[in-house]
Amino acid sequence: MKITRKDFPRPLDLKTGRIDLSHGAGGRAMAQLVEEMFLAAFDNDLLRQGNDQAAFAVPPGRMVMSTDSYVISPLFFPGGDIGSLAVHGTINDVAMAGARPLYLSAGFIIEEGFALADLARIVQSMAKASKEAGVPVVTGDTKVVERGKGDGVFINTAGIGVLPEGMAISGDRARPGDALLISGSLGDHGVAVMSQRASLGFETEIQSDSAALHGLVAAMLDACPSGINVLRDPTRGGLAATLNEIARQSGVGMVLREAAIPVKEAVRGACELLGLDPLHVANEGKLIAICDPAQAETLLSAMRAHPLGRDAAIIGHVVEDDHHFVQMETAFGGARVVDWLAGDQLPRIC
DSSP, X not given: OOOOGGGOSSOOOXXXXXXXXXXXXXXXXXXXXXXXXXXXXXOOHHXXXXXXXXXXXXXXXXXXXXXXXXXXXXXXXXXEEHHHHHHHXXXXXXXXXXXEXXXXXXXXXXXXXXXXXXXXXXXXXXHHHHHHHTOOEEEEEEEEEOTTSSSSEEEEEEEEEEEOTTOOOOTTOOOTTOEEEESSOSSHHHHXXXXXXXXXXXXXXXXXXXXXXXXXXXXXXXXXXXXXXXXXXXXXXXXXXXXXXXXXXXXXXXXXXXXXXXXXXXXXXXXXXXXXXXXXXXXXXXXXEEEOXXXXXXXXXXXHTSGGGTXXXXXXXXXXXXXXXXXXXXXXXXXXXXXXXXXXXXXXXX
């Protein structure tokens, strides 16, 4: 028998209520949390069936699947929160294969004592991001851990999409001579999150660039249906880590032009204050494209015509290099190696 609102004597107290262990125990309290918090926000035909899985028709083509977990601190930051970030991040991972994202799952691990008002804010933000992207959350799970055993809330999402037959976009397909493009300015997300860390104590007007990029990818593929070899969103570790990873996957080197890489002055200033390099700072709404050099200008025009690619730029090219180095021609006419770091400059950035 399906549980409905009439089975609950009182609605959730979204002003002063807090999560307790009963909300993860599988009984009436958990059913009420799912009904009034999650189903109310994510409502769609598949989720409304109330099953532990979702069954759906699959369009022609190959399937793409990705999963990610979000542990960002703080949970709320300028330009977003853990909820919208979880949607955008997983959609983007699917889209970087050139796939059209179809559906999401969402798993919540919530700490005992977490405010229902904050949980509602996160869930509403997540639902808004999902609906704006046109990629519904069709199944999910909720667990509650004891006070002190978590950090408010962690979210795991998985996404699936469909990839047209014949399309091959992958990190091992960069070739010498290919052009490197970035869809916009670097470091916005990392600096926005860092500005909210109590231990860092600086202010900035920069907002996170968190966004779903599948619309931009679709526009790029319409303009260049066969010339794009690699797509990747430079999240943890930033541009530097992402390009080093691709260089090793493809067995090539890369050369960047520092003067061509877009970085906002506020981001540059914050990085100088903190002793960071913008190339290593996380992004959540930017992508790297590596393409046939003959199609670079066409691709650049398509990117700049989209709202999420207005500041796109060609920033370098792929070269032969047995060492797989990423190098940069500096603004002062020198050169340096852009290595990836042994760890993250700032943990829990996504």
